[in-house]
Amino acid sequence: MASLPLSAKEEIVERFLDAAARGDLPQLRMLLTHTPSLINQTGYSGWTALMLAARNGHYNVVEALLSHGCDKLPVNSSSQTAYDIAKFWGHSHISNLLAQTDDRCSGVLPELYFSRETLDRQSDKRTDKTWLEAQQSDPNTVYLLFSNVNPMVSRCEEDKSSEVLDKLCRFRYDEVKDLIQKPKTKLIFLGVEKKKPPSSCSQVQEGSWEPPAWFAVGTDEDATELLKRCREDNCFFPESPNRNLLKFSEEEAGIVAHARSVLVWHDRYSFCPTCGSGTSLEEGGHKRRCLNSECRSLKGVHNTCYPRVDPVVIMLVVHPDRNQCLLGRKKSFPVGMFSCLAGFIEPGEAIEDAVRREVEEESGVKVGLVRYICSQPWPMPSNLMIGCLAIATSTNIKVDQNEIEEAQWFTRQQIAESLHRGANPALMLPPSQTIAHQLIRYWICKNANL
Numbered sequence: 001m002a003s004l005p006l007s008a009k010e011e012i013v014e015r016f017l018d019a020a021a022r023g024d025l026p027q028l029r030m031l032l033t034h035t036p037s038l039i040n041q042t043g044y045s046g047w048t049a050l051m052l053a054a055r056n057g058h059y060n061v062v063e064a065l066l067s068h069g070c071d072k073l074p075v076n077s078s079s080q081t082a083y084d085i086a087k088f089w090g091h092s093h094i095s096n097l098l099a100q101t102d103d104r105c106s107g108v109l110p111e112l113y114f115s116r117e118t119l120d121r122q123s124d125k126r127t128d129k130t131w132l133e134a135q136q137s138d139p140n141t142v143y144l145l146f147s148n149v150n151p152m153v154s155r156c157e158e159d160k161s162s163e164v165l166d167k168l169c170r171f172r173y174d175e176v177k178d179l180i181q182k183p184k185t186k187l188i189f190l191g192v193e194k195k196k197p198p199s200s201c202s203q204v205q206e207g208s209w210e211p212p213a214w215f216a217v218g219t220d221e222d223a224t225e226l227l228k229r230c231r232e233d234n235c236f237f238p239e240s241p242n243r244n245l246l247k248f249s250e251e252e253a254g255i256v257a258h259a260r261s262v263l264v265w266h267d268r269y270s271f272c273p274t275c276g277s278g279t280s281l282e283e284g285g286h287k288r289r290c291l292n293s294e295c296r297s298l299k300g301v302h303n304t305c306y307p308r309v310d311p312v313v314i315m316l317v318v319h320p321d322r323n324q325c326l327l328g329r330k331k332s333f334p335v336g337m338f339s340c341l342a343g344f345i346e347p348g349e350a351i352e353d354a355v356r357r358e359v360e361e362e363s364g365v366k367v368g369l370v371r372y373i374c375s376q377p378w379p380m381p382s383n384l385m386i387g388c389l390a391i392a393t394s395t396n397i398k399v400d401q402n403e404i405e406e407a408q409w410f411t412r413q414q415i416a417e418s419l420h421r422g423a424n425p426a427l428m429l430p431p432s433q434t435i436a437h438q439l440i441r442y443w444i445c446k447n448a449n450l
């Protein structure tokens, strides 16, 4: 049977993959300059250009592909990454290169959701009352409204990935000035915009321009009343706040993480933890001062006066054979979902010891080497997730049923398939916004080269 003619697109993909397989760097570069989207295209059996170059030992092609931001994660139909292929065929200079390239640049460890510092916090301005007051009434200042620690949002479906995005509703001083004067309202100074205006702006030329300040307004007023302040009619307060907190853009997620954690702290610590008296807000909403002049908390620096952060270790435990990892599921997880083990750090405990203790408590597995990888603020309500890879020194699982319903070793192949192809009913991994997902992805890409 005569083979069907290739479409123009298929033909260019084939030429690109062929150039990678032959190590023809000039041809590969020329095609990439013309059509940058070729970079992660796949051909026969899911092989990418990176895999073909890794298979045939073309170091300079692998290097060029990585410098163009090529994705190292994809697996072929045999569930092998480019790293696995280079290693299998004995091209250790290439497998080392694939394991070593800078994590952030190569996309192995992307920026974590909730962690973008969109605003410049300008913490030194928190004690400058005159400056803060001037910012509050400035017409360019941006206010965000929170009802019982939930942000008011509007929904837009125009994101390029066609995912639903929630957008924070922004208000100006005139629209909220009555609200912020009420005694029970909490006003949090979040920082100032980092973006610079166009140099044509007259205030920039005069030297009088200041970047707009942002404030969060926390109130327990009736949500329906608050919604009446909106100019648009598609604004709302999400019904399941925890799930909805994962629907923001990266820019806004970072702002929400800061604002929500501080507001939750005010909500839960209205009275002085030292003597039980009332407190007042200070320092742009980043401090609570006890109103009892005799209180010990007023002498020296007292940590109960400042917002709390709870450190939590979260770890991907790697099997001693380096080819499997340990994941667990809580009863509350959706069917089929497994995630990294996690637990609160206890007082007087180092990160490594907390990792070893939590893993042994929850799964019975003993851990030796622990390596810190990355962290993520998790404003539910105020955790700092400290992500680690840990190497197990024992393999028998004995689950603590109070904390975990089930724990299991999964092979690299099972994980790579679930990550790459998704929709695997036997193993569903947590969403990409979580540090658990990113630690798992990191292990697959780096092959746990501890």
Ligand SMILES: NC(=O)C1=CN([C@@H]2O[C@H](COP(=O)(O)OP(=O)(O)OC[C@H]3O[C@@H](n4cnc5c(N)ncnc54)[C@H](O)[C@@H]3O)[C@@H](O)[C@H]2O)C=CC1
Residues within 6 Å of the ligand: 310, 312, 314, 339, 340, 341, 342, 343, 344, 358, 376, 378, 380, 383, 385, 403, 430, 434, 435, 436, 437
């Ligand atoms: N972003 C992510 O990828 C993930 C985030 N997490 C978060 O990590 C946190 C800790 O994980 P768990 O397995 O629940 O911890 P865990 O294994 O330490 O068990 C929780 C228990 O620890 C006790 N506890 C000790 N200190 C606590 C504190 N400061 N606050 C609340 N409870 C405390 C309580 O009895 C609680 O029931 C959770 O809040 C969860 O939201 C958990 C997994 C993934």
Ligand SMILES: [Mg+2]
Residues within 6 Å of the ligand: 341, 342, 343, 358, 362, 403
């Ligand atoms: Mg736990």
Ligand SMILES: [Mg+2]
Residues within 6 Å of the ligand: 342, 343, 344, 358, 361, 362, 403
């Ligand atoms: Mg635990």
Ligand SMILES: [Mg+2]
Residues within 6 Å of the ligand: 343, 344, 358
């Ligand atoms: Mg614990």
Ligand SMILES: [Zn+2]
Residues within 6 Å of the ligand: 272, 273, 274, 275, 276, 277, 290, 291, 292, 295, 296, 297
């Ligand atoms: Zn007190």
